[in-house]
Amino acid sequence: MFLKNTWYVAAKSEDIADKPLGRRICDEPMVFYRDGSGKVAALEDFCPHRGAPLSLGFVKDGKLVCGYHGLEMGCDGKTVAMPGQRVRGFPAIRSYPVAERYGFVWVWPGDAEKAHEDSIPQLEFFDNPAWSYGGGLYHVKANYQLMIDNLMDLTHETYVHANSIGQPEIDEVPCKTTAEGDRVVTSRFMHNIKAPPFWKMAMRANGLPDDADVDRWQICRFSPPSHVMIDVGVALAGRGGFDAPDQDKVYSVVVDFITPETETSMWYFWGMARKFKPQDAALTDSIREGQGKIFSEDLDMLERQQKNLSAHPTRELLKLNIDAGGVQSRRVIERLLAQEAGVGA
């Protein structure tokens, strides 16, 4: 069960160039390509002729051509042409609303009439010279909600990421979870601590003394269907923390777009938008590499957790205060799923 009337990140813009890209999203096989004007189109990855995957074909003059017998598909799912055939009566395949924003391709797997680009989240840190972004993509064999749980409870950093961003103080300082409408926020503020290795590196990069006492914050923001933006950073102790002036802190947003592939697998688009030294491309690369290593530490845990849960589907799990962010996010998803079912979406 997935929310369908919503936007998911399907791909990085750069991954859809001259060749079509096949990708399963919400258990639907899709093919993405660029039409003649460079606009991205998303279709069912199923040729109406003989069922071949269109993603094995190619793009010619902005039309997607099936690589098996040359059927030419339009971006509306209607066959445009086929050598030697009259195609008017060919059954259409499904086309999906698709948009390109912030360097990502977004797809709407549900009812096309309900799709409006306005509902793509507004994110201040993209397309903004004060910020810089770098990120990557992982395929993870676990239900996408396990990743939301993971990101809405950062106490796991102390254990899974002990050598980079984890530190005991995350465990010791309680978090606070609030929900407002469809949004859930879990925040934690730590004062007068030492920065962990990742943030020491960031402090040095930004010209701050890495052995200074700092205030650290983590503000995890869930919005449906499965986006988690996390304000993270450290400021020199006593300068206002999250609200400290820019020169006294290093501040970034962990950007997580989580897209279900199947019930037990996901596409995980991870990245970091930072508000310090935005022009420093080498720093962007270095952070991306570091974050990629750190985030890969979660994968085995989530995949093995999924196996345990698949083997015990009815077993109750604990819902502690630290789990409140994930639990509330699940409630939002459940409520929206019920809404979609109710209106026959």
Next chain:
Amino acid sequence: MFLKNTWYVAAKSEDIADKPLGRRICDEPMVFYRDGSGKVAALEDFCPHRGAPLSLGFVKDGKLVCGYHGLEMGCDGKTVAMPGQRVRGFPAIRSYPVAERYGFVWVWPGDAEKAHEDSIPQLEFFDNPAWSYGGGLYHVKANYQLMIDNLMDLTHETYVHANSIGQPEIDEVPCKTTAEGDRVVTSRFMHNIKAPPFWKMAMRANGLPDDADVDRWQICRFSPPSHVMIDVGVALAGRGGFDAPDQDKVYSVVVDFITPETETSMWYFWGMARKFKPQDAALTDSIREGQGKIFSEDLDMLERQQKNLSAHPTRELLKLNIDAGGVQSRRVIERLLAQEAGVGA
């Protein structure tokens, strides 16, 4: 559902030498070996003692010996001997009618009493000094009928084999399909065209100018259960095409024996019999290598098509004129399956 009362190619003769060969055919595990006289035998690959696969054993004095506890099996499926045992009461395992012809081993998975070697197809190009044959075997994870479809509609050459045997004229010239009894023929004749790379090579090999205009033909002949013989070639333009004298053309037959392994996999014996320079062994090798590369281009397409179809088992596919060969061949198979069911085969 497979036709059972029919001959399938099980192996190349040379692949059954001193060791037994295990191979699943029509979803039945079989073991092939040569008895004392060199005659091939085919049995169920299941030792009646403890269920070990007999194909893990060895052949001794023409008897198949189980590699686990030494049971000696006769080619009729009856146990011949076992150390320290009286074997008369041992249950027989199934033996399959088997024949060797044209360098292949043929097996009859159905009712043994109905098996007659006369019904193995008569093929003029084998055992004939005017012809030469070379071929190979691919294991393909797709239903065998997808390969029949593939071979009965050669418009796919323009797309899948664009750099070797494909050319736009295949799409442009309509094909004609006829059915007579259990046989289906789809033919296409192209006039005054340039030869594609594979045929240019063949023309050069046969001393013809490879830049000459040619007439090209493709005559795909299906016969049950799943044999597809395709007359292919080019002749200097205006010399009679398919009927041109031998010195003005290069002519061969694409030989396809397609043997179901399971419902979603097959053994695909492909090859080419040619009627030019039959003594030229180096040319045989070169053609085999080229054909092997070309035919391997189909495999990914068919396997991915199978996945799409498995995910949408009830979805209707198009049946265009170019598909008539495959569609009619499927009808023949369906009719024969109904016949087999009706007579309790």
Next chain:
Amino acid sequence: MFLKNTWYVAAKSEDIADKPLGRRICDEPMVFYRDGSGKVAALEDFCPHRGAPLSLGFVKDGKLVCGYHGLEMGCDGKTVAMPGQRVRGFPAIRSYPVAERYGFVWVWPGDAEKAHEDSIPQLEFFDNPAWSYGGGLYHVKANYQLMIDNLMDLTHETYVHANSIGQPEIDEVPCKTTAEGDRVVTSRFMHNIKAPPFWKMAMRANGLPDDADVDRWQICRFSPPSHVMIDVGVALAGRGGFDAPDQDKVYSVVVDFITPETETSMWYFWGMARKFKPQDAALTDSIREGQGKIFSEDLDMLERQQKNLSAHPTRELLKLNIDAGGVQSRRVIERLLAQEAGVGA
């Protein structure tokens, strides 16, 4: 269906050192680790917090710490602590009785109240300076009873192990099977034969002429749930065979602890305890290496046999005199399974 109220070998003692070990036994995921005193504990491999496998965690001060969010688990399955949490109400996970003996960790998957270490088999050759032991572990994708069958009918040695311990005389000399209570013994005594390669090596190692005529014995002893100890050896012919004085024979025990993983896979702990040259560590290594090679020859046969049997679950197999050891062992297991079911275990 597995016997649960019994001891299985779960691991070699040395394999549970400073890190937890996850291993599925009788289809239950377990985690093994050492507590603060070095005592081994066995728990369900499922964190009560969010279902992560505890085996991905670590051991700290003798407590098993979940690697996801730091829950500290006690060896009784009760949560000891968790950062920032009161854990008294946390649901317990299952703990399994566990014991360490003979260099192995033994686990009792059944009713803990019935577990007594007294029922771990008494084995004279462990912890005994007159003997020396070496062995290894194989993971085999076959039901554990197929391995019992294998070991209780050594006629397979003539075929599977033709170049090491097999010889035709094993086939020729009948075996004798007796059952007494839950124990089954199949024995074979061969007189005035030549030793096969493995035993020639052992004779040389023990200062005996390897070309001498020998008497050879094989006494296979099954005890539930799935232990098979096999007295094996050769003595100079006419010196009393199994009862010959130590200087006239080479004598060892093949030690087989067979632990079900799933219905179609097992952990196979194999080894050899020998009563000659026990101090010779190089000989121990050499025998372990040789035995490892020999026993690996069985794996493909058993895994392929399992596939055949899975495909034909209802097909009757033969029960010959040579199979009596396996057949009687299966009856013991069935009787004990019925007992366990009857008492609601």
